[in-house]
Amino acid sequence: MPEPVDLSGIHRELDTLKRAVCHCQLRGECLGCKGIEMVRQQLEAVVAAASQPVLLQVAQETAAKEMLTQFGQMQERLMDDPQMRQAADAVRERLMGDPDARRMIEELMQRLGGQDGGPEPDQQE
Numbered sequence: 001m002p003e004p005v006d007l008s009g010i011h012r013e014l015d016t017l018k019r020a021v022c023h024c025q026l027r028g029e030c031l032g033c034k035g036i037e038m039v040r041q042q043l044e045a046v047v048a049a050a051s052q053p054v055l056l057q058v059a060q061e062t063a064a065k066e067m068l069t070q071f072g073q074m075q076e077r078l079m080d081d082p083q084m085r086q087a088a089d090a091v092r093e094r095l096m097g098d099p100d101a102r103r104m105i106e107e108l109m110q111r112l113g114g115q116d117g118g119p120e121p122d123q124q125e
């Protein structure tokens with residue numbers, strides 16, 4: 001049985017980022033709130049998918065691919081806002097700096113057949 005991954009640090013990170021980028025007093029109305037909550041949902045979807053047994057059901061694969069597509073679209077929207085861009089970069093760095101999260105994402109990518117266009121870690125300089 002795979003060990004449950006502790007995401008509390010990442011959730012705290014997301015909360016901090018949300019406060020930093022929010023323009024609506026955390027009412028969930030601004031792009032900052034929506035973006036962060038979307039990241040949170042995607043993260044949980046990735047974790048849920050990655051903790052499934054190796055034999056993924058077709059429905060799960062479809063859901064995972066859809067998630068990746070949404071993630072890409074979300075990133076495109078976020079990139080229009082310099083502040084959100086910083087926040088998104090910070091989240092990604094945080095994720096990629098977490099060995100467990102990184103391993104899960106990499107495993108998921110492999111299971112999905114290494115499709116193009118997915119979120120990939122930037123080269124570390």
Ligand SMILES: [Zn+2]
Nearest residue numbers: 022024030033
């Ligand atoms: Zn807000």
